[in-house]
Amino acid sequence: MANQQQEEIVQTAADWWVRLREPNADGDTVEQWLAWTAEDERHLEAFERMNAFAERLGHLDRVSRQALINAFARPVPPRRHWLPLAAAASIAVVVLSGAVYYGWAHFASGDTTQTYQSAVAQNRSFSLPDGTKVALGAASTLTVHYGRDRRSVELRGGEAFFDVVHDNSRPFVVTAGDVSVHDIGTAFDVRRTGERVMVAVTQGRVEIADLRTGASQRNTLEATAGQRVSFDPNASGMAVDTMATEQVTAWRNDRLEFIDEPLGVVIANLNRYTSKPVHIVDADLNKLTYTGTVRTDAIDSWVGALPEVFPLRVSKETDQIMLSDARHAEQH
Amino acid sequence: MSTVTLSVHVSDIERLFREHNRALIAFLQCRLNSLSDAQEVAQEAYLRMLTMDNREEVDSLRGYLFKIAGNLAIDRLRKRKVRSDFAIVQSQDEPMDEQSPDHHAMAVEQVAGLRHALRELPAKASQAFVMHVIEGRDFGSVAQTMKLSERMVRYHVAHALAHCRARVDEKEVP
Numbered sequence: 001m002a003n004q005q006q007e008e009i010v011q012t013a014a015d016w017w018v019r020l021r022e023p024n025a026d027g028d029t030v031e032q033w034l035a036w037t038a039e040d041e042r043h044l045e046a047f048e049r050m051n052a053f054a055e056r057l058g059h060l061d062r063v064s065r066q067a068l069i070n071a072f073a074r075p076v077p078p079r080r081h082w083l084p085l086a087a088a089a090s091i092a093v094v095v096l097s098g099a100v101y102y103g104w105a106h107f108a109s110g111d112t113t114q115t116y117q118s119a120v121a122q123n124r125s126f127s128l129p130d131g132t133k134v135a136l137g138a139a140s141t142l143t144v145h146y147g148r149d150r151r152s153v154e155l156r157g158g159e160a161f162f163d164v165v166h167d168n169s170r171p172f173v174v175t176a177g178d179v180s181v182h183d184i185g186t187a188f189d190v191r192r193t194g195e196r197v198m199v200a201v202t203q204g205r206v207e208i209a210d211l212r213t214g215a216s217q218r219n220t221l222e223a224t225a226g227q228r229v230s231f232d233p234n235a236s237g238m239a240v241d242t243m244a245t246e247q248v249t250a251w252r253n254d255r256l257e258f259i260d261e262p263l264g265v266v267i268a269n270l271n272r273y274t275s276k277p278v279h280i281v282d283a284d285l286n287k288l289t290y291t292g293t294v295r296t297d298a299i300d301s302w303v304g305a306l307p308e309v310f311p312l313r314v315s316k317e318t319d320q321i322m323l324s325d326a327r328h329a330e331q332h
Numbered sequence: 333m334s335t336v337t338l339s340v341h342v343s344d345i346e347r348l349f350r351e352h353n354r355a356l357i358a359f360l361q362c363r364l365n366s367l368s369d370a371q372e373v374a375q376e377a378y379l380r381m382l383t384m385d386n387r388e389e390v391d392s393l394r395g396y397l398f399k400i401a402g403n404l405a406i407d408r409l410r411k412r413k414v415r416s417d418f419a420i421v422q423s424q425d426e427p428m429d430e431q432s433p434d435h436h437a438m439a440v441e442q443v444a445g446l447r448h449a450l451r452e453l454p455a456k457a458s459q460a461f462v463m464h465v466i467e468g469r470d471f472g473s474v475a476q477t478m479k480l481s482e483r484m485v486r487y488h489v490a491h492a493l494a495h496c497r498a499r500v501d502e503k504e505v506p
Contacts, residue, residue, distance in 0.1 A: 007498060014494035018486045020362045022471065023406050030359070030398045037355050044358060051361040053497050057446075057465050058365045064443045065466055072450055072462040234477055236467060 012036070013046040017054065066237070073236045116142040118158070121273045121296065123252060132172065133163040135252055137191075138296075139272035146170075158272055159191040161249060163203075175211070179231045179238075182207040184222075189248045193268045195233040200248040201225050210238060228259075254296045263288040263310070267323070274299045282325035285312055345381050348397055356401060363405040365468075373408055377401040442500065449499035453492050460485050461492035 016033050019025060037044040060068070116136055118124045124136045128144060130151065136142055140158020145151075149169065153162075155176040164172045164183045172183040176192040179199070186204030190197065199208055201223045208229050210219035219237055223229050228243035247257040256273070258266050264286030271277045273296035280286055288310050294302045303314055303321055315322040353374065360370035377400045381393070390396045450458040456478065463474045464485070471489075475482045 007494075010498050011490075011494040014490045014497065017362055017493060018490040020359060022486075023363070023402075023409070025402075027395050027399060030402070031395065033359075034352075034355060034394070034398075037358075044355060047362075048358050050493065050497060051358060051365075051367070053500065054465055054493070055361065055365050055367060058468055060443075060466060068443070068447065068450075068462050068466050071447065072455075072458045073467060236463060236469075236477070 006042075009040075009042055009046045010050075013043065013050045016047060017050045069236050074239075113143060113145045116144070120275055130167065130170075131165040135161040135249075137161075137251055137272060155190050155192050157192055159189065159251060159269070161187070161189045161252065163187040166204075177231075178210060178212045178233065180209045180211055182209070191269070193265045196265060197231040198228060199223065199231075200228040200243045202245040202248050208238065250293070251296075256294045256296060257292075258294070259291050260289050261291070262286055263290050266290050266294070270294060270296075270299050270302075276300070276320060278303055278321045278323060280323050282312075282323075285310070285323055285325055288312075342382065344393055345378060348381070348393055349378060352394060352397070356397065359398060360401055360405055363402070364408060369408060373401060373404045376404055380404075445500060446496060449496045450492070452499075453495055454488075456480070457488040457492040457495075460488035461496070464489050465493065 016036065019029060020033060037047065116124070116126070116134075118136045118138055118140050120139045122138050125134065126136070127133050128151075129146065132151075134142070137159035140160060141156040142160055143154040143156060145153075151167075151170055151172045153160075153172070153174045155174060160174075162172075162174065162183075164186050166172075166183065166185040174181040174183075174190050176190050176197045176199075177195045179197040181188065181190060181199050184205040184207060186201065186206055188199060188201045188203075188206050190199050199206065203225050205222055205224045207220060207222050208231075210231065212233075213219060221229065221238060221240065223240065226242050226244065228241055228248070230239045230241075232239070241259070243257075243259060247259070250257040256266075256269060258269075264280060267278050267280055278299075300321075303323075304316075306312060306323070307314060307326065311326045313324050313326045315324070356374050356377070357367070357370050360373050361367050364370050364373065377397060380400050381397055384390075450461065453461075460474055460478060460480075463469050463477065464471065469477075471482045471485050474480075474489075475485045478485065480488075
């Protein structure tokens with residue numbers, strides 16, 4: 001009985017703690033809270049214990065803090081079973097013609113910004129004035145700014161592979177949305193799909209920073225050759241796993257490799273390689289997880305085979321392909 | 333005349349302090365998540381009360397005290413943010429660990445107990461709790477990430493907080 005009463009007090013104290021934390025809590029809220037603390041001396045006591053508990057949890061050591069965040073604050077997409085797609089294995093040839101890009105005029109002489117843009121289904125390779133080699137994926141945009149003490153590159157969308165000529169006095173930094181990649185003597189790939197960013201290192205090391213968080217909570221990590229770092233704006237941290245060099249750079253040979261990636265991300269990247277874009281009609285399909293290879297010259301047949309592995313329906317129209325949830329379709 | 337007003341004023345403040353100091357500190361600790369900051373801000377609030385010149389316009393001294401304290405807490409949180417942003421600029425190449433002195437190493441078994449308690453909760457409750465209480469994100473940012481209303485986030489955090497507090501209590505009190 002006493003226990004149950006104590007539990008109620010703890011719950012009420014927690015409710016008040018949450019209400020009072022709101023910086024906009026008005027005078028009435030504070031008055032009601034004061035009235036509650038005056039009702040019973042155990043009330044303020046319980047509230048003070050709640051404060052002490054929360055303060056302790058808010059100032060945990062870094063390791064415990066990160067472990068708890070990793071375990072609980074990172075939403076895990078539901079895993080679905082998948083099978084390799086035989087249909088995607090057919091081979092054809094994609095002819096690469098010149099991508100649209102803006103030249104290097106006056107570039108080496110001073111602080112100039114250059115923009116590179118590739119067309120749908122067209123990869124492009126070029127070198128920067130310092131000898132750094134760039135391979136730009138299809139439908140991708142890169143802005144390059146070489147200043148006196150910093151080489152800045154912004155990936156606005158799509159994918160790019162960098163083989164960087166290291167220069168200690170002029171760091172090479174790639175930003176993609178809320179992520180920055182700082183070269184420490186290296187070759188690496190950066191792919192940006194909306195606000196999601198994937199960085200895969202094939203040689204050397206890079207330092208990757210999450211630019212969202214200010215303060216001491218800034219998330220920075222170092223990745224070395226063979227590691228892949230994924231940034232999801234909906235997750236609180238960056239995920240690290242491994243990816244082989246052949247897989248990372250497969251796109252340069254017209255194969256897109258995906259490891260445990262949401263279908264929404266897979267489709268968005270395929271769309272950079274097809275003139276007949278694929279649209280996901282039912283948002284829940286975005287969460288299906290896919291692992292496998294897609295040939296950029298056989299996207300149509302890959303999409304056609306999707307219903308064999310996922311509960312979805314494919315509707316081919318003249319200039320686009322629609323994917324809808326098969327379960328929804330049955331209900332109509 | 334002014335002397336009389338002032339003396340009444342001071343005794344009012346003293347009474348406020350006697351009767352409500354503990355609640356004021358609790359209120360501020362809740363806002364600031366730091367007992368020492370709460371004590372400092374409370375002191376500053378009393379000073380403001382002593383030097384205010386529009387006492388007649390205030391209907392409730394207690395209400396006014398908590399209002400001043402609440403505003404000072406908001407200022408303090410803002411300054412903290414500026415300071416930590418500045419610290420990042422200063423120490424960009426430094427590793428970002430234990431830079432602040434008030435890190436509390438939690439005993440391994442306590443962290444394990446907390447994890448256990450969090451696992452007993454619905455996933456949304458433990459997620460909201462960890463993001464807000466452990467990670468220090470505000471309700472708005474948690475709501476955005478979880479695609480929930482702020483009201484639901486507060487509900488989850490309160491539920492998880494009470495649950496974890498009760499569980500850890502069981503362990504602490506023999």
